Amino acid sequence: MRTVDLITRKRDGEELSAEELAYLVEGYTRGEIPDYQMSAFLMATFYSGMSEKEVGVMTELLLNSGERVDFSDIPGLKVDKHSTGGVGDKTSLIAAPIAAAAGVTVPMISGRALGHTGGTLDKLESIPGFRTNLTIDEFKAQVAKLKLAFVGQTPQIAPADGLLYALRDASGTVESIPLIASSIMSKKLAVGLDALILDVKVGTGAFMKKQVDARRLAQLMVAIGRRNGKRVQALITDMNQPLGYAIGNALEIMEVSQTLQNAGPIDLTRLSIEIAARMIHLGKIVPTIEEAREIAQRKLVDGSAYKKLKEVIKAQGGDPTVLDKFELLPNATGARDIVTTRGGYVSAVDAQVIGAASTLIGAGRNTKDDQIDHAVGVILEVKVGQKIDPGTILCRLYYRDEANVEEAADLVEDAFRISASAPEEREIILEVVS
Amino acid sequence: MRTVDLITRKRDGEELSAEELAYLVEGYTRGEIPDYQMSAFLMATFYSGMSEKEVGVMTELLLNSGERVDFSDIPGLKVDKHSTGGVGDKTSLIAAPIAAAAGVTVPMISGRALGHTGGTLDKLESIPGFRTNLTIDEFKAQVAKLKLAFVGQTPQIAPADGLLYALRDASGTVESIPLIASSIMSKKLAVGLDALILDVKVGTGAFMKKQVDARRLAQLMVAIGRRNGKRVQALITDMNQPLGYAIGNALEIMEVSQTLQNAGPIDLTRLSIEIAARMIHLGKIVPTIEEAREIAQRKLVDGSAYKKLKEVIKAQGGDPTVLDKFELLPNATGARDIVTTRGGYVSAVDAQVIGAASTLIGAGRNTKDDQIDHAVGVILEVKVGQKIDPGTILCRLYYRDEANVEEAADLVEDAFRISASAPEEREIILEVVS
Numbered sequence: 116m117r118t119v120d121l122i123t124r125k126r127d128g129e130e131l132s133a134e135e136l137a138y139l140v141e142g143y144t145r146g147e148i149p150d151y152q153m154s155a156f157l158m159a160t161f162y163s164g165m166s167e168k169e170v171g172v173m174t175e176l177l178l179n180s181g182e183r184v185d186f187s188d189i190p191g192l193k194v195d196k197h198s199t200g201g202v203g204d205k206t207s208l209i210a211a212p213i214a215a216a217a218g219v220t221v222p223m224i225s226g227r228a229l230g231h232t233g234g235t236l237d238k239l240e241s242i243p244g245f246r247t248n249l250t251i252d253e254f255k256a257q258v259a260k261l262k263l264a265f266v267g268q269t270p271q272i273a274p275a276d277g278l279l280y281a282l283r284d285a286s287g288t289v290e291s292i293p294l295i296a297s298s299i300m301s302k303k304l305a306v307g308l309d310a311l312i313l314d315v316k317v318g319t320g321a322f323m324k325k326q327v328d329a330r331r332l333a334q335l336m337v338a339i340g341r342r343n344g345k346r347v348q349a350l351i352t353d354m355n356q357p358l359g360y361a362i363g364n365a366l367e368i369m370e371v372s373q374t375l376q377n378a379g380p381i382d383l384t385r386l387s388i389e390i391a392a393r394m395i396h397l398g399k400i401v402p403t404i405e406e407a408r409e410i411a412q413r414k415l416v417d418g419s420a421y422k423k424l425k426e427v428i429k430a431q432g433g434d435p436t437v438l439d440k441f442e443l444l445p446n447a448t449g450a451r452d453i454v455t456t457r458g459g460y461v462s463a464v465d466a467q468v469i470g471a472a473s474t475l476i477g478a479g480r481n482t483k484d485d486q487i488d489h490a491v492g493v494i495l496e497v498k499v500g501q502k503i504d505p506g507t508i509l510c511r512l513y514y515r516d517e518a519n520v521e522e523a524a525d526l527v528e529d530a531f532r533i534s535a536s537a538p539e540e541r542e543i544i545l546e547v548v549s
Numbered sequence: 550m551r552t553v554d555l556i557t558r559k560r561d562g563e564e565l566s567a568e569e570l571a572y573l574v575e576g577y578t579r580g581e582i583p584d585y586q587m588s589a590f591l592m593a594t595f596y597s598g599m600s601e602k603e604v605g606v607m608t609e610l611l612l613n614s615g616e617r618v619d620f621s622d623i624p625g626l627k628v629d630k631h632s633t634g635g636v637g638d639k640t641s642l643i644a645a646p647i648a649a650a651a652g653v654t655v656p657m658i659s660g661r662a663l664g665h666t667g668g669t670l671d672k673l674e675s676i677p678g679f680r681t682n683l684t685i686d687e688f689k690a691q692v693a694k695l696k697l698a699f700v701g702q703t704p705q706i707a708p709a710d711g712l713l714y715a716l717r718d719a720s721g722t723v724e725s726i727p728l729i730a731s732s733i734m735s736k737k738l739a740v741g742l743d744a745l746i747l748d749v750k751v752g753t754g755a756f757m758k759k760q761v762d763a764r765r766l767a768q769l770m771v772a773i774g775r776r777n778g779k780r781v782q783a784l785i786t787d788m789n790q791p792l793g794y795a796i797g798n799a800l801e802i803m804e805v806s807q808t809l810q811n812a813g814p815i816d817l818t819r820l821s822i823e824i825a826a827r828m829i830h831l832g833k834i835v836p837t838i839e840e841a842r843e844i845a846q847r848k849l850v851d852g853s854a855y856k857k858l859k860e861v862i863k864a865q866g867g868d869p870t871v872l873d874k875f876e877l878l879p880n881a882t883g884a885r886d887i888v889t890t891r892g893g894y895v896s897a898v899d900a901q902v903i904g905a906a907s908t909l910i911g912a913g914r915n916t917k918d919d920q921i922d923h924a925v926g927v928i929l930e931v932k933v934g935q936k937i938d939p940g941t942i943l944c945r946l947y948y949r950d951e952a953n954v955e956e957a958a959d960l961v962e963d964a965f966r967i968s969a970s971a972p973e974e975r976e977i978i979l980e981v982v983s
Contacts, residue, residue: 118719119718119719119720119721120721122720122721123721126592126595126721126722149584149585149719150583150584150585151583151584151585151587151588151716151719151720152588152719152720153585154585154586154588154589154592155588155589155591155592155720155721155722156721157589158560158588158589158592158593158596159592159721161560162592162596282585284553285552285553285583285585285586286553286556286585286586286589287553287554287556287557287560287589287593288560288589
């Protein structure tokens with residue numbers, strides 16, 4: 116078997132066998148296949164795609180490159196949720212406490228901010244003292260006790276995926292549907308989940324710009340789950356404007372707190388409850404999704420999810436009182452209002468631009484080694500559909516360093532589209548794939 | 550400028566600016582852009598292609614990475630020919646002596662065998678003593694004196710192309726039309742030619758399998774020539790069977806000798822004369838192509854081209870008597886007849902398979918570091934269109950090492966297609982692009 120022949124066959128649209136994919140992935144992981152051949156293979160895959168069978172094999176190869184976390188000694192079904200990445204997406208921090216409060220076991224492995232999208236770990240780390248680097252034993256102990264813990268990916272889980280992801284990031288091959296699907300699913304399968312809710316974002320602020328691509332990604336991941344005996348459901352959700360009002364790490368923790376006290380934005384609340392309900396349903400706490408929705412609603416309204424998140428924060432070394440006293444969170448020192456000169460209806464808020472502006476003032480990172488400023492970010496003052504007069508504040512930039520504020524302000528100004536007539540109403544949940 | 554952004558833009562089908570291509574090629578040549586990013590860019594280019602403008606820029610960047618050979622002190626127009634590579638293609642060794650005998654100055658820079666295709670340098674090196682590694686000064690002196698010299702590419706000419714070619718070879722991106730065009734033309738422009746005849750092969754034994762691709766490649770190279778003030782004409786020629794009867798280095802030298810003595814195969818003779826005629830015409834020896842054809846024919850028939858090749862062999866350290874006494878060439882020790890069990894008409898001889906079998910028994914190389922056995926190869930005993938009876942010998946394998954003979958014999962047996970009715974006659978020259 117010659118690597119260049121396999122690259123050429125994938126380039127020409129052929130399906131590779133399990134042995135051939137193993138030769139590539141294992142050879143690359145062992146350092147026998149050089150980066151420059153693997154990146155050419157990844158680019159060929161970007162164009163030629165992969166069959167459902169190939170994606171399944173790829174997922175197994177990534178999974179088998181590392182260890183699996185064994186949760187079998189913890190009773191109950193283990194359910195996680197995963198988002199493909201959006202702007203202002205803090206649903207994990209709301210849905211997971213709701214599901215755990217309802218009795219679902221949620222061993223949550225989260226990611227970090229990259230590009231214009233945020234990451235759950237960075238948001239949590241804006242809470243003074245919060246530890247995301249639990250050991251596997253600490254993680255398991257906390258899940259057993261509280262039914263919920265948040266950790267980052269360990270180097271022992273799917274290391275081949277880590278290698279491939281870094282190469283994709285440098286070679287312009289991140290946005291490949293089969294590569295995204297196998298990357299996500301290999302990590303989720305490694306933690307011994309019984310079920311998984313996927314939130315596949317589509318729109319300007321997401322990796323997937325088109326609903327047809329989001330659907331394909333969702334279908335592939337659901338199929339991988341089925342192949343591995345796991346129940347997987349995917350929601351395809353709108354990312355044509357940021358979710359909620361807050362973008363930026365500490366700012367989003369504040370919005371999480373408000374939402375868990377039943378005073379959050381409608382879109383964020385609606386999506387978080389639906390995700391939590393599906394986790395509760397797949398976790399077999401109740402037999403129907405309708406009952407699960409009722410429970411999710413109740414766990415939010417009665418404050419038990421809020422209490423659950425406080426317990427988790429405390430268990431992971433953080434100060435739970437930050438959820439009540441926002442002044443204990445890192446705070447920005449400067450604010451800049453972005454004001455409209457036109458009146459009309461807000462017809463679009465480009466989530467990618469808002470995310471990029473937020474990254475520019477320090478809330479995100481362009482490369483993995485960039486430092487994050489947890490205090491800074493953007494608060495929207497208007498959302499799509501809202502009627503506004505000239506002089507209305509569209510959003511506020513919260514910053515600590517003046518450096519890129521001008522540039523960020525110019526960016527966000529262009530993110531808002533104002534039109535004369537009211538835009539059509541959009542659903543936040545566009546489609547369910549299961 | 551970020552490399553990954555340029556890769557992504559090429560991936561998405563955008564045209565890159567001259568500055569952006571310079572950033573990539575110069576950065577790569579200086580070692581600042583890693584192989585794995587360049588190979589991803591090459592694969593993206595394989596799919597997305599390049600505009601005529603981009604190919605022109607690419608050619609200049611490769612050209613400017615090295616030195617130019619200055620032939621301005623040698624009087625007369627300098628004309629070369631180049632083939633995109635075929636099986637049994639020894640036209641350079643016939644057309645160049647004809648053109649030189651007719652008074653054209655031919656500074657010929659040739660390549661080596663790779664994959665299933667042969668290389669002029671390897672064929673010449675089957676002549677004992679023949680030196681292909683002339684210095685630039687020796688090369689120029691011989692061209693001034695004899696009007697013809699054969700050398701290999703020096704490391705000073707278009708070194709960026711050498712780097713890129715090695716990467717393409719390993720990353721499955723050889724067959725990219727814009728990359729082939731810029732690679733060929735950068736080397737040809739570096740030697741200060743006034744005109745160039747391109748022989749673009751199309752068919753089973755060529756890189757280009759489809760005539761539409763061959764035409765696109767021809768058009769691109771003619772356009773690059775025009776942009777640089779050089780007259781370039783391209784012949785698109787058939788490579789659905791090997792050219793002539795002989796495949797293998799010393800075997801091909803023997804067929805060259807026969808052809809220059811006017812006793813060669815019809816297809817090879819016809820193509821060599823047409824190429825020589827176009828070199829004579831573009832070299833402005835005569836004003837019309839018809840007159841040039843007459844001269845080419847005459848220089849072959851009267852033996853002056855044959856004499857010219859002998860002078861060149863002698864000047865480059867070889868023994869010219871090999872052209873008369875074939876026993877002085879390296880000779881195979883074993884021969885294996887491939888016999889047909891069916892009668893009918895030969896309707897196809899898969900040139901790629903014949904080339905691969907020939908490489909298998911040692912006539913070519915799979916990697917640049919493989920050793921070549923100059924003695925071995927394949928002699929066809931039949932060509933397309935010929936009527937044959939059961940028991941007819943289709944071809945003979947000439948070998949020195951038994952190792953791969955079985956496998957090669959199995960291969961070549963499948964290369965011959967025998968049909969009940971006579972196939973349509975095919976032209977060797979399919980199209981002229983100028």
